[in-house]
Amino acid sequence: MPKAILGISAYYHDSAAAILVDGEIIAAAHEERFTRKKHDPSFPINAAKYVLDEAGIAYNDLTAVAFYDKPYIKFERLLETYHSFVPKGLISFLSAMPVWIKEKLFMKKMLNDELAKLGDKKVPVLFPEHHLSHAASAFYPSPFEEAAILTLDGVGEWATTTIGHGKGKEIQILRELDFPHSLGLLYSAFTYYCGFKVNSGEYKLMGLAPYGNPQAEQTITFKKKILEHFVDMREDGSILLNMAYFDYATGLKMAKDKKWEQVLGIPIRKPESNLTQEYMNLALAIQMITEDVVLRLAKTTQELTNSRNIVLAGGVALNCVSNGKLLKSGIFDDIWIQPAAGDAGGALGAALAAWHIWKGEERNAVTGQDAMKGAYLGPDFSARDIEKVARKSGAKYHYFEDDNQLYERISDILAEGNVVGWFQGRMEYGPRALGNRSIIGDARNPEMQKKMNLKIKYREGFRPFAPSVIEEDIQEYFELPTKSPYMLLVVPVNEKRKTPEPEGYNDLEMYDRLYHLRSDIPSITHIDYSARVQSVSRDVNPRYWNLINKFKEKTGYGLLVNTSFNVRGEPIVCTPEDGYRCFMRTEMDYLVLGNYVFDKKEQEKIKDDSNWQEEFELD
CATH class of the missing domain: 3.30.420.40 (ATPase, nucleotide binding domain)
Incomplete structure (x- = not known):
């Protein structure tokens, strides 16, 4: 047994x-x-x-x-x-x-x-x-026989940060930082103050930060005031929060709004209100402090373990900008991050x-x-399951017996500027869609980011999209010396891909900066010329690799825009029925369920009595 x-x-x-x-x-x-x-x-x-x-x-x-x-x-x-x-x-x-x-x-x-x-x-x-669960999720599935372990989140029982060392089957916890002093809760407090939802909107704060102006007097002042009033950052990466400014220990909110306003000089931003430059600068200030803390912790971790490898888990390990800076720092030779780094990964x-x-x-x-098997650990569905959904919905489709013909057809569709729902195999574990429950498009298309944000995802226009690039072509597009299978590293786009910044770039209005063509792959090049990269392995996900490779044969570009298959506030789709419903509710052009291709123009409008844009609470 x-x-x-x-x-x-x-x-x-x-x-x-x-x-x-x-x-x-x-x-x-x-x-x-x-x-x-x-x-x-x-x-x-x-x-x-x-x-x-x-x-x-x-x-x-x-x-x-x-x-x-x-x-x-x-x-x-x-x-x-x-x-x-x-x-x-x-x-x-x-x-x-x-x-x-x-x-x-x-x-x-x-x-x-x-x-x-x-x-x-x-x-x-x-x-x-x-935090032992986080440490185990980071070390045991990693490719390392021995590694330093760093876990960072809001709070577990008492611990908010741990430094450990893994070797063989053993894990030793060496240092611990306890509640209420927490990098995760500090970042969440700024998520709250910038008008986003705690435990959900932290990645928005991270995406907003590059719109901040690093040279602006206000950004420099924000950073100085945060370090003077809110957090004492020590050389070893440990932090002490001044609880006179925070309300999460005993209250029902993250921060004491009035006290923050007195220090920062700006009020708490109302959710869904206009984003002004001051909140972009504030987002950048806390992102810079977060990166500084992580690098200091990493140095301490290296000194304590003498290891050349590091593994990460906990919610803060989903801060892929910070992860990219850690990789570039050279403190460790190699880095591996648990794809389900947050609480969901605690189960594993x-x-x-x-x-x-x-x-x-x-x-x-x-x-x-x-x-981790590429994090493709969720349910998959048969041709019969897909046909059942098509019959139930009265959907029209084209079936491709031959996989190569499917890749041919879909790569043409993508090259023509269409947005495709790509639903294949087993669903991903963790918060990222990695090519099995993805919405994909042409990264060369300057309109793709705007179209996907406003007409497909129904979300804020400033939010960036990630590229899926075939593993063999990573260095062709990005300053990334290693693989990034789980979309957890943000790195610069290669110099040769970039177009020059206009004069006064950082002083332009948000959307003037956003829609400036920064590179020949504009839809995945963020405002600061960076990208959150997913590398696709032929061995781990052959179908997705073959599609991107076919696209490369036609266009010369071995990468696509990849975002999760859902609308704002909705979990990533799981079943073919979820996929078809999301396809019909949005302005997506095509849906591919396995080898079945659905063209939006051929579908009859489905009767949908649900008020679905209110059904999903905004994230």
Whole structure:
């Protein structure tokens, strides 16, 4: 009988389930993809059923279930925090206490009640610490036999940052920074102040930062004031937050708005309101501080471990601009980042910690290749499933028996300036679409970024898009000496691709800068001449590689624009039905489900009674 471990993350945000069989990662998925509720925090019943089914394992035959943190210690932190800040926060303490008692103190019971829906046997349930789960998710699937480990997020039980060292099957935690001093919560507080949603809009803040003017007096002043009033940054990368300015420890908000306004001289931005230059400069200031903290932490990590490799996880590891700076710094020779770096990845990390630490099983690292299978760990669907959706929707399609003919046709369609929904194989695990649940277009087309943002994704026009480039051509377009399979590194576009900046570029209005043609691949070249690169391997995703390569044969360009297959506020599509529905609700031109091609012009308008643009809460 194979040994199988089910990993679970739940009850905060981005619930997920993952399964190992004899140490091999078989399947993993976010609950949001099944329930269609973005960042769904509920117990991942659908994801758990899926991974068990994919593995061919009955719940009763599991060796163990691993939950991604220790709820009792988290409850202890909540109580101690309120005790430390008495009498502040009494009102929020009284309103939150009934929920905490139910959700934190009795979480074990809640968890056991949910697990009982999967099977009736008493399977051992393990509770590794939150940051150990992150560390395990970063180290064990990495291509390194030995590596330094850095985990950074908002907060787990007490820890907000850990430095560790992984070797073979062992993980040793060497240093820890505790709540309330948190780089993740600091960044989230600025996300909140700039009018974006906490635990969702942090990547928007990162995308906004390049619109800030690094030479502007205001940006320099913002940075100085943040370091004077809000955060004490030490040489070793540790930080101390001045809690007189923050409200997340005992209140119901991230920041004390009035106090921030007194220091920064600008009010909190209202969500969805006009973005003015001052908020762009503020976003840049906090991004620069974040990068500085990460580089200092990385130096400390290298000194403590003497390792040449580093692995990262935790929500801050999704800051791909910071990751790109870390790679360029040369502090480490090589870097690997868990593609599901946030809390969803804790499900996988918990399972891996159980396998290697609790069970003591050996680890076989494959040099140069990770164990994540390209992060293609979610459900896939058959031709029959696709045909069923087509029949149900009365959809017209063209079927391509021959794969090469499909690549020929779709590469032509892309070269003509069309936007294509590309739905293939197993769904991605983690927040990025990596060519299986993607919306794709021609990176050479100067109108593509605007079209995708405003007519397909229905999101803010300033947000950048990423390129998918075939692995063999990375250096042709980008200053990137290594692979980047999970779209987690931002690097400069090659000099030879760039067009000159106009005079006074940084002083131009936002959209004048945005629509300036910065390179011969304008739709993926961000405002600061950078790009968030996904490299595509022929071995890991042959269908996506073949499509891009066919596009290269026709156009000379071995890359495409790639964004996640969803509209703003909606989780990435999971099923063919999700894909067809999203296709019909947007101005996407073509949909490809497996080898079935749907042309928008041939479809009858579907009757849709849902007010879907209100159904998905804006992220």
